[in-house]
Amino acid sequence: MTRHSTDLQSERPRERLLAHGAQVLTSPELLAIILRTGIKGRDAVSLGRSLMERFGGLRALLSADAQTLLALPGLGMAKTCELLAINELNRRALEEDLKAGQALDQPQRVKHYCTATLGHLQVEHCMALYLDSQFRLITAEEISRGTLTQASVYPREVIKAGLKHHAAALILAHNHPSGIAEPSEADLALTRHLKHALALVDIRLLDHLIVTRSGAVSLAERGQV
Incomplete structure (x- = not known):
């Protein structure tokens, strides 16, 4: 697979999201958008799928700590920070709702x-x-x-x-x-x-x-x- 075709494959989830909405994407595809790139031998969607399988689901993956994520092959500082940021943004969004009058x-x-x-x-x-x-x-x-x-x-x-x-x-x-x-x-x-x-x-x-x-x-x- 050429570099150009690999880039196109990684773009497909983003294109589908913009065209049809985030709800049509699978969880590995949504993770691929966050991770942006894959690792050697795996595109971003495959990487997202393997991470979910390793942790047994999205909840455990997105609540993993920095040390656990950094220890995984292919998850360097940038990808680890992206995953940690998702959980923190989710927590802050929930806190905003609770302070806003719920x-x-x-x-x-x-x-x-x-x-x-x-x-x-x-x-x-x-x-x-x-x-x-x-x-x-x-x-x-x-x-x-x-x-x-x-x-x-x-x-x-x-x-x-x-x-x-x-x-x-x-x-x-x-x-x-x-x-x-x-x-x-x-x-x-x-x-x-x-x-x-x-x-x-x-x-x-x-x-x-x-x-x-x-x-x-x-x-x-x-x-x-």
Whole structure:
């Protein structure tokens, strides 16, 4: 295959997207548009397909960290940065929607944001989403890193931040790097403890989300908040 024909093949997904819309392209073809070029022996579409197969799907690929991506043959700094940028742009777009007035009184509306923010992390992180009286996102802040216990999350600091942001409600979220979304006894004990502490200053704990790469489990939906 000549260089010219290879270039034409890599252009086809872009031409089809402009002519018919992004929805007609396969996921490997959409990845090819982001990656722009392939590697030796594989065009961009084939590279995108092989990456999806290696990670078992788009979600895992787009939430992979820099070290994992850089270790893959053919994914240098440029392609790695492009893939990392997609996930971060997605997270920021979700955050914009939540700040623009979408109510968070339904757990499903915040799951995608928490999964994009925490799902790919290899160490446990806990964050608090501070909400106004209409359940709109005011801000999201990390409150703990490492194994989650009552000793590692200080209710006084959470309350202090809640009062500073004039929050009426709060959603707690933390990831399980193991991929197991079942809450531990420590998770449940912290939920009860924090709910009681927040109630003393009239801040409502709406939910506690357990986040993995594949999604988030709502303790409120399970009646555990």
